[in-house]
Amino acid sequence: MTDFTSCTVAVSCLLPELEQPARLLATRLQLPLQTVDINTAAAELLLCVGSDGLSLQATGSGAPGAVRVDFVEGALAHRRQFGGGTGQMVAKAVGLRGAIRPTVLDATAGLGRDAFVLAALGCEVTLIERQPVIAALLDDGLQRARQAGGEVAEIAExxxxxxxxxxEAMDRWSAEAPQVIHLDPMFPHREKSALVKKEMRLFRPLAGDDLDAPALLAAALHLASHRVAVKRPRKAPAIDGPPPSAQLSGQSSRYDIYGKKKL
Known part of the structure; x- marks a missing residue:
């Protein structure tokens, strides 16, 4: 049975004609299907099948708005066009410069934002997400991006x-080793933006904190051929393990960089 940590989750459909795909998704994720009004649902979180794809919605009074993965429009489209290219902190941390575009494994993919930025800049990126609901949201966003055509579809490819x-995936890796592994473990930090608050309110009950971050770092250091880049809140301690060889700090976050050899 799928582990959904500390909250109850169900699948719902926003339109009657979408009940069948919602039923199939519920079966695949081993979740109940609820076809009730969102305000009277018994589950604490609803994975909603709508005409514009999947969204995750908390229920009850005072619940934050729905979260979905959208690589085509909105914040990620703006970041793709005006985000600063290889000057962005994630690009620097991963080692993009000149014509260098390393292969990247994003082992804590989440909503795929950092992976999308790196893919938009020309990297081949493998994303790993272990939480089934978050993985479903991410897969849905990637499918819609590929269907959109044009530059966004090329990035999603x-x-x-x-x-x-x-x-487990890194320990049994059989393909060519990624040059760079990007990690962004869940951490009990307190960014103040409304977007982060909304997502954290939805995701923390699902995913919990990454208490196995030291093991995650150890597996990444063993697999990566060139470097590991770990995203942390700016004032948070480094993950237990060997000290980073370099740090890159921004306003609210930083990267701890563990170099193995030059890109």
Missing amino acids: RMHLLHADAI
Whole structure:
């Protein structure tokens, strides 16, 4: 049975004609199907099948708005066009410069934002997400991006999603080793933006904190051929393990960089 940590989750459909795909999704994720009004649902979180794809919605009074993965429009489209290219912190941390575009494994993919930025800049990116609901949202966003055509579809074709436990997947990796592994473990930090608050309210009950972050780092250091880049809140301690060889700090976050050899 799928482990959904500390909250109850169900699948719902926003339109009657979408009940069949919602039923199939519920079966695949081993979740109940609820076809009730969102305000009277028994589950704490609803994975909603709508005409514009999947969304995750909390229920009850005072619940934050729905979260979905959208690579075509909105914040990620703006970041793709105006985000600063290889000057972005994630690009620097991964080692993009000049014509260098390493292969990247994003082992804590989440909603895929960092992976999308790296793919938009020309990297081939493999994404691993272990939480089934978050993986479903990410897969839905990638499918819609590929269907959109044009530049966004080309970017999405450089993104390859695996639904797996990252530590297990890295330990049994049989393909060519990624040059760079990107990690962004869940951490009990307190960014103040409304977007982060909304997502954290939805995702923390699902995913919990990554208490196995030291094992995640160890597996990444063993697999990566060139470097591991770990995203952390700016004032958070480094993950237990060997000290980073370099750090890159921004306003609210930083990267701990573990170099193995030059890209």
